[in-house]
Amino acid sequence: METETGRKATLIVLSGDFEKLFAAFTIATGSAAMGMEVMMFFTFWGIRAIKKDVRTGKSLFGRMVGVLEGGDINKANPSKYGFLGMGRWMFKKMMKNKNVAQLEDLRKLAIELGVGMYACQTSMEVMEISRTDLIDEVNDTVGVGYMLEHAQQSDFTLFI
Numbered sequence: 001m002e003t004e005t006g007r008k009a010t011l012i013v014l015s016g017d018f019e020k021l022f023a024a025f026t027i028a029t030g031s032a033a034m035g036m037e038v039m040m041f042f043t044f045w046g047i048r049a050i051k052k053d054v055r056t057g058k059s060l061f062g063r064m065v066g067v068l069e070g071g072d073i074n075k076a077n078p079s080k081y082g083f084l085g086m087g088r089w090m091f092k093k094m095m096k097n098k099n100v101a102q103l104e105d106l107r108k109l110a111i112e113l114g115v116g117m118y119a120c121q122t123s124m125e126v127m128e129i130s131r132t133d134l135i136d137e138v139n140d141t142v143g144v145g146y147m148l149e150h151a152q153q154s155d156f157t158l159f160i
Helices: 018-033 044-050 060-068 083-097 103-112 121-127 144-152
Strands: 008-013 037-042 116-120 140-142 156-159
Touching: 008 018, 008 144, 018 037, 018 044, 018 083, 018 103, 037 044, 037 144, 044 103, 044 116, 044 121, 060 121, 116 121, 116 144, 121 140
Parallel strands: 008 037, 008 156, 037 116, 116 140
Antiparallel strands: none
16 A cells, blocks of 8 residues: 555554553554554454454353453453453543543544554464454454564554
């Protein structure tokens, strides 16, 4: 994809924490709005940001991970003050009161701006997440080599 600036950014999203996903999507949408080609590579817990609200896993351990990490982007808890979901509710309310975009809205904006969203194939295999468990807008499931090639050509790469 040729962009108007020819500049590129790569974001490796490892965390599924509320504030880290918020930062990742804010940086991705800001970069895309500036005309950059942006790739988001979601791995392990970060896959929550592009997962549907479905249970995953086939083996005992896979189902356990699916239960413990169940839910989609709307179930992301802050890394501090989670309080069994109360912190998530509190932060969402505070953000709404300040007219700050919600995580799901930022993800929609990223999609509209053409941000490339890629899931780590290895993480998906380990965690027993299938392609059908991901939102339709995910570009592809790829290996680390694909991400590294993009990162090598990027003006900046962030690990979040």
